[in-house]
Amino acid sequence: MALSAENTAVGFIGTGVMGKSMAGHLQKAGYTLHIYTRTAAKAQELMDQGAIWHDTPGKLAQACQVIFTMVGYPSDVEEVYLGENGLVRSAAQDTYLVDMTTSSPQLAQRIYEAAAAEGLHAMDAPVSGGDIGARDAKLSIMVGGDAADFEAVKPLFELMGTNIVHQGSAGAGQHTKMCNQIAIASNMMGVCEAVAYAKTSGLNPENVLKSISTGAAGSWSLSNLAPRMIKGDFEPGFYVKHFIKDMRIALESAKDMGLNVPGLSLAESLYEKMSEMGYDEKGTQVLVQYYFQQA
The missing domain is CATH 1.10.1040.10 (N-(1-d-carboxylethyl)-l-norvaline Dehydrogenase; domain 2)
Structure with a gap:
């Protein structure tokens, strides 16, 4: 089934300098947007436009078919994905998990393996282009993971970037x-x-x-x-x-x-x-x- 705006709820974790613009492009395309931030006030602009805020990644995961993350450090990535209330433990089978943080290739491989064991589709998809690329939806997106998963999520990538390349297996994006x-x-x-x-x-x-x-x-x-x-x-x-x-x-x-x-x-x-x-x-x-x- 295609991940269309009509049948897909999208989660976005991390609405900082770049993440806010990236999430906003998905929202403007008609996707129901769910967001998680440590403090709700940081996502107020997106909430004013209809985004739904959750107070844990796990609660967000239960509402979404595709989840993007754009957080700070590998330790944050590990907590969001593999923590007690993380995405891997909380998401329903066949959910797509896409980490767009610049993080460790080795951690990306660990997340992929843990997600696969739960029937989830994990990809690492870091970006380049900075605040301007995020604002203008002209990011370069480098993707690691299964080819079929890349093709499924590609229409959503295209809402955030213009140079989108599947680089290979898990960790290749990083x-x-x-x-x-x-x-x-x-x-x-x-x-x-x-x-x-x-x-x-x-x-x-x-x-x-x-x-x-x-x-x-x-x-x-x-x-x-x-x-x-x-x-x-x-x-x-x-x-x-x-x-x-x-x-x-x-x-x-x-x-x-x-x-x-x-x-x-x-x-x-x-x-x-x-x-x-x-x-x-x-x-x-x-x-x-x-x-x-x-x-």
Whole structure:
């Protein structure tokens, strides 16, 4: 049976910077939306539009055929899925469970196995695109899990993103997201250094961007985050604290595979300095402050 808006109730756990927009797209498409947050006030905007709030993940699970999660850390993912009142214990058979948090590939595999034992369909589907991609429903979505489950949920993915790829079995989505974060980590250092160099040399950084953002140096970070750096806008599209979490997962996974990733190691160390300076709640573009303070 197709997961149409007429016959499908959708759950969404985690309505932060990105999750709120993602859940909102599902709601606007006509799906009955059920949400769980630790405090109801954080989901008030969605509730005002008709979303139904539950005070535990287990209660939400009992009302839904598809459940998406977008929480903070692997420990949160483990609690939501495998905890005493978690989704795996509470959801009805044949429910689709889709974790869109950037989390551990190994945890994704554990959740998949636990869910399969209960007759549930689990997928890991982390995303890239930040607050802008979430707002505009243009996220890149990287999916691990069974191919048939991917095809069943794909119409809902298409309400949140435009670049949607089934990467392979359970954990493959998370491994792909690690590739994404590794590429971003080194690129962010380059973008920050370019902006700092332009400013320090007396150039107009905005004019510099006009020349370099569409050439070989072009990147999403250069086009979307460098302008924020220049304006001193460090509000989060993606939190420093969450990027550090992602880099640590990638470093641990790389170590397990015997892979040396010096660029990632350097980026992680620089963001640790930003954390020590009190920037955990700022956006990743705040790294430019490290360079500005040296100039």
